[in-house]
Amino acid sequence: MTDGNGFLNALRDIVGETHVLTTPADTEPYYVDWVGRTRGTALCVCLPASTQEVSAVVALCARDAVPVFPQGGNTSSCGGSVPLEEGRGILLSLRRMNRILSVEPENDAIVAEAGAILVEVKAAAEAADRLFPLSLSSEGSCAIGGNVSTNAGGTAALRYGTMRDLVLGLEVVLADGRIWDGLRILRKDNTGYDMKAMFVGSEGTLGIVTRVALKLFPLPRHRATAFVAVDTVAGAATLLGRCKAEFGPLLDAFELFSGSQLDIVCRHVEGNRRPIDSDHPWYVLMELQTRDGAKELSSRLEALIGEALEDGSAADAALAQSHAQAEALWRLRHSVSEANRRHGLNFTHDVAVPIGRIADFMQEADAAMASDFPEAEIFSVSHMGDGNVHYTAIFRPGAVKASGADARDLGARVTRKVHDIAVGLGGTFGAEHGIGQRYRASLQRYKSEVELDLFRAMKRALDPQGILNPGKVL
Ligand code: FAD
Secondary structure, X not given: OOOHHHHHHHHHHHHOHHHEEOOHHHHHXXXXXXXXXXXXXXXXXXXXOOHHHHHHHHHHHHHHOOOEEEEOOOOOOOOOOOOOOOOOOEEEEOOOOOOEEEEEHHHOEEEEEOOOEHHHHHHHXXXXXXXXXXXXOOOOOOEHHHHHHHOOOEOOHHHHOOHHHHEEEEEEEOOOOOEEEEOOOOOOOOOOOOHHHHHOOOOOOOOEEEEEEEEOEEOOOEEEEEEEEXXXXXXXXXXXXXXXXXXXXXXXXXXXXXXXXXXXXXXXXXXXXXXXXXXXXXXXXXXXXXXXXXXHHHHHHHHHHHHHHHOOOOOEEEEOOOHHHHHHHHHHHHOHHHHHHHHOEEEEEEEEOOHHHHHHHHHHHHHHHHHHOOOOEEEEEEEHHHOEEEEEEEEOOOXXXXXXXXXXHHHHHHXXXXXXXXXXXXXXXXXXXXXXXXXXXXXXXXXXXXXXXXXXXXXXXXXXXXXXXXXXOO
């Protein structure tokens, strides 16, 4: 590497003096993740304004073998978005590249820069009477390039798939600074390897995403939302099966809460209220969406829930009677991360198992936690419609000290147990958040040598110097 000042001055020449941040007050928000647990440092935060500037910055870093840590909205749930502790490298923030470039209703496509905030991409689509369906609780902060790089999932993946299913094309700056223009809006393109697929979910380790072309869908005008209490996870799975058979693609979301999760969401986040007064071990938040036939949709949902209450597969239910009531139900779901953060030292997992085995997963994981970590309180919320379970063990203040364990070591032991159980049931240890720094050990533990070899070969081919997001994924 050349001398630090020479390098920083060269960066300033590319992006402008004020877009290279070095003072701690300016850089701090970029160096710590949103939970405040993973922290790193870098030589600077660099904020380019165009693909050409990203390209020049990365070429400079390649020349001097300086690591590049790309960042979008910094909402990563696995320590993926912050630099490492050692302080080498630059943090490359896409924040200034936040423009919506075009909305094309006739092609059902939208094109945006990587730093565009998800909620703004959705609003631009809506203004053209179209839907961009990715829905995450973090959508007011996360950026579309980060969504691509993590292959984000969220609550509507049941109906529309994950980000991988929603990307039409990408523009990517490669590790040597060259620009790959794959920003196509085609539905069919069988001209060789699917390069865009390789970058989706690669967490900034293979290239820097600079522009994104996405699929749009008809904008639903009506929704029917319900909150249903069930006594068992198996009962929730039965209800899900019925909803899928009855409503097919109109079923937009099917989210399962443990009773304990609902309790702390109402206790820690102001304004939340229990939609059902009686206590139950599990609750489902479900939503149907349609463009036409609002009345019919609500009465069909009411009828299905009525049958479930009658035959005992549902224990109680509340149907939203207005937009405001539906929003209040969704607020419960969107408050989960905040409630967990406030409750104590939390270790959240992002596993997936086949839907029919979610009940086994819960039973085995709860038993393992009770025997090995009796101080832990257990909470869960699941995107049940696609088998994705966020299983969380929380240690209240004092519990970690009392157990005599170091927090990092404790987290590693809890995680290993949870991941072993999910993988043992034919599932995965990472469904939608990615690997980041936090789950690298699990990647090594559960992936076969053959798959790891393929990963390393891809990394070597695209980033031979290993400058793109080192310490993440591999
Ligand atoms: P960042 O956090 O900044 O980065 C994430 C990763 O992508 C990092 O490895 C980073 O280096 C890389 N990266 C970012 N931008 C680029 C780029 N332009 N080019 C190359 N690499 C890049 N996730 C879900 O999937 N489903 C959920 O339901 C969900 N709910 C959440 C709720 C809350 C409250 C929070 C805080 C997070 C949630 N997440 C969820 C996780 C997170 O929001 C997603 O992973 C999101 O896609 C990250 O986007 P970001 O812009 O914040 O990326």
